[in-house]
Amino acid sequence: MFDRTPLRVGLAAFSLATGSLSAQVTLRARQLPSPNQPVFVAAPPGDTGRLFIVSRLGQVRVLQLPGETLLAAPFLNLTDVQIFDERGLLGFAFHPQYATNRYFWFYYSRSSDGASVLARARASQANPNVADAATIQDVLVISSAAQIHQGGWLAFGPDGFLYFALGDNATSANAQSTTSLRGKILRIDVDGADDVPGNADDDAFPSPLQLYSIPPGNPFAGAGDPGRDEIWALGVRNPWRCSFDRETGDLWIGDVGEGQREEVSVLASGQAGANLGWPIMEGNRPFNGQPLPANYVAPVFDWRGAGSSIDFPNTCFAVGGYVYRGNAVPCLRGTYVFGDGCGGVASIYRAPNGTLSDFTVRTPAEITVSPATSFGEDASGELYVASIWSHAVYKLEFVSYTGADCDANSISDGCDIRMGLSTDTNTNSVPDRCEGLCTDIDFNNDGLYPDNNDIVDLFTVFGGGACPAQGVPCDSIDFNGDGLFPDNLDLTHFLSVFGGGGCE
Secondary structure (H helix, E strand, O other), X not given: OOOOOOEEOOOOOOOOEOOOOHHHEEEEEEEEOXXXXXXXXXXXXXXXXXXXXXXOOOEEEEEXXXXXXXXXXXXXXOOOEOOOOOOOEEEEEEOOOHHHHOEEEEEEEEOOOOOEEEEEEEEOOOOOOOEEEEEEEEEEEEOOOOOOOOOOOEEEOOOXXXXXXXXXXXXXXXXXXXXXXXXXXXXXXXXXXXXXXXXXXXXXXXXXXXXXEOOOOOOOOOOOOOOOOOEEEEOOOOEEEEEEOOOOOOEEEEEOOOOOOEEEEEEOOOOOOOEOOOOOEEOOEEOOOOOOOOOEOOOOEEEOOOOOOEOOOEEOOEEEEEEOOOOOOHHHOOEEEEEEOOOEEEEEEEOOOOOEEEEXXXXXXXXXXXXXXXXXXXXXXXXXXXXXXXXXXXXXXXEEEOOOOOOOOOOOHHHHHHOOOOOOOOOOOOOHHHOOOOOOOOOOOOOOOOOHHHHHHHHHHHOOOOOOOOOOOOOOOOXXXXXXOOOHHHHXXXXXXXXXXXXX
């Protein structure tokens, strides 16, 4: 995963629809204070005043917002951590009700016995910026012989269960074996009947180490199935960073390849038992000659070399990212931001129907960072990039719009359409208002539509008055683009479109 030996490839393999909407947003990466070897960034649900930065060396540090002050005392400070090759403190997740129960989970490689450990603890009741070390408990301990392919992503899904990605531990057969937890995405229930972790009623196992139960719907659960009950999906090699789309609940999985393909897969919300193919497939390329497994789910895109879906100028390992759902860069919403450990930061848009477009490599021209090794998301959905090599965390921020701006509103045409500020009836990436077609029904461009103010403001302008909207120009009163205005057909057509009809 952290092998930075790059493979130089060309961009000729790029075969997606080459739209230009996301590319019309220029971003920057602004460096924040960070501990050494940051490997993840997260925030408790609803907590917009803090970022928690996870260091692979065994610490979690708090960055206070605003002001971006890195607190000197670590939130979590583990000492029995093996830091070698791809091992260390790798995963971290807050409980959905963290604000009231103070529970969090973390995944690390233990130095004393070489095991991979999922553990939990609580924040101190007296000091929310420090974990209570006395509450640390092992939840799941897995023996480990290899130094690589540890996975390590943790997150709570929209269903409230804890998801846990584990690599194949450098043994590819593990990924297809349902009796091994390696090479899998796991799903466990860490809550009891009273929805408070840590009580006896959330322990459905005789062992005191397994402080969880199995959620209904896990594909191999049940007394008659020899498969491990914790498994949710299988067939991954080294899933290095996954994420849930805040809006759809879809699970995005970045998986590091053997050397021919890096890949990203998407599982629909609630999709159980998917087989992502490793080692039968590496990306979209057959790997070991065996037939495709049942429930095989192909990657949505892959990269490295001829025949791949997309490609970076340099590649070495996949770094899964996030579908952007923040508010600071509206044109980027719905765009998946991810990276390659040698190729940098990129973005790609996936439409609701699954169509991919706008693949854009954003480094080094826009985002001048050391190669990304992880991404993170704050409570507001804004995105961050972490690099263990530059010991830095960066926040991704909006800089400007670029591209054609036919209506001179300082927003590129493609972003006007993506953001819903303009319609594009003939799907030619030019706002209808610039082509003499019916303009969109947000007449006063206040971002609220359809609302009564659009009708009131239209009548005001139609009658010779000024546009009452503040800071933005109203659209042309030649609503239907017939060259006659003001005429009654403009009003008729506007009310027709306002009511859900077409522009006649």
